[in-house]
Amino acid sequence: MIYIDTDNYQKNEIVNLISESFPGFFTVRKMSGEHVAYNQIYKSFFPFEVMGKTLKDISELVDDSDVIDLLIQCQHNDEQLFESEESILVLIESMGSSYFESVRYFLEIDNQPHVALMAWDITDRVKVEKKLKFQLERDGLTGALNKHALLMRTYQENQTIAYLDLDNFKQVNDHFGHSVGDEVLILFTQYMQQALSRHDCVYRIGGDEFVIVFDCASIQQAENILVEARSYVERSERFKGVSFSFGLDAMSNHADFDASLKNADVKLYQQKRMRKMNTLAVS
Numbered sequence: 001m002i003y004i005d006t007d008n009y010q011k012n013e014i015v016n017l018i019s020e021s022f023p024g025f026f027t028v029r030k031m032s033g034e035h036v037a038y039n040q041i042y043k044s045f046f047p048f049e050v051m052g053k054t055l056k057d058i059s060e061l062v063d064d065s066d067v068i069d070l071l072i073q074c075q076h077n078d079e080q081l082f083e084s085e086e087s088i089l090v091l092i093e094s095m096g097s098s099y100f101e102s103v104r105y106f107l108e109i110d111n112q113p114h115v116a117l118m119a120w121d122i123t124d125r126v127k128v129e130k131k132l133k134f135q136l137e138r139d140g141l142t143g144a145l146n147k148h149a150l151l152m153r154t155y156q157e158n159q160t161i162a163y164l165d166l167d168n169f170k171q172v173n174d175h176f177g178h179s180v181g182d183e184v185l186i187l188f189t190q191y192m193q194q195a196l197s198r199h200d201c202v203y204r205i206g207g208d209e210f211v212i213v214f215d216c217a218s219i220q221q222a223e224n225i226l227v228e229a230r231s232y233v234e235r236s237e238r239f240k241g242v243s244f245s246f247g248l249d250a251m252s253n254h255a256d257f258d259a260s261l262k263n264a265d266v267k268l269y270q271q272k273r274m275r276k277m278n279t280l281a282v283s
């Protein structure tokens, strides 16, 4: 029941106005998918009449793959509402680079279940949110993922964690200046990113500390990659004489990521100590 000040307003007029003035898509579909009502914005979205047609019927009449993709999402989401215990479903649907927030709820018309859908464009909001999320998860200097991103990500058993710390990096700052030190950090990040597979991720988690999450790589495979990368970094003049130490741990060794990272950190410092002792012994 909608309560209206009938002394001053016509009931039908105001009910029509409410649905017509909604600044987004509004439609009602049967459980079997046929459209039984929609507003002007929904009607204008399609170049042909959709009354009585199901989402599947419509998807067979359009060519645009983004629209077809949206129609498939809508069909799936209608089904989800009918199958769920919830009486209301709030979702985000996409069409190419556009995003819509949608609200679905049950309508019983003549004892038949229907779905009412209201949806509106939130592309600008999603773009801002994506930009903020990108900034939140990136290190400002190198563009690598940061500690926040590392702590927010999910992990799988087949991943190997590497904890890296540059050796002698302080000397670069001391001898060449801080801006050259910055350049070395940027170069190092870029080099590591291109030396790894597309699914591996490099995180800068502190001044000269990095974490790499190797996807589908054993400790031995990760070690081979890092030893080869280290040999290149040591040979290339661009890195101003820095090298790095690392510690590795397999996610499968531990129940959680924190334990794995801690273990990799312990191994890193063991390696760093060994390498320093070897350098002293040689000199």
Ligand SMILES: Nc1nc2c(ncn2[C@@H]2O[C@H](COP(=O)(O)OP(=O)(O)OP(=O)(O)O)[C@@H](O)[C@H]2O)c(=O)[nH]1
Pocket: 141, 165, 166, 167, 168, 169, 170, 171, 173, 177, 178, 179, 180, 181, 182, 185, 206, 207, 208
């Ligand atoms: N240029 C630059 N230097 C940084 C940045 N963040 C941290 N540092 C420097 O990185 C150095 C890190 O310290 P250490 O790890 O002790 O230096 P290190 O010479 O690599 O020492 P070892 O790991 O023992 O070999 C410090 O000198 C910091 O000032 C940055 O963003 N830019």
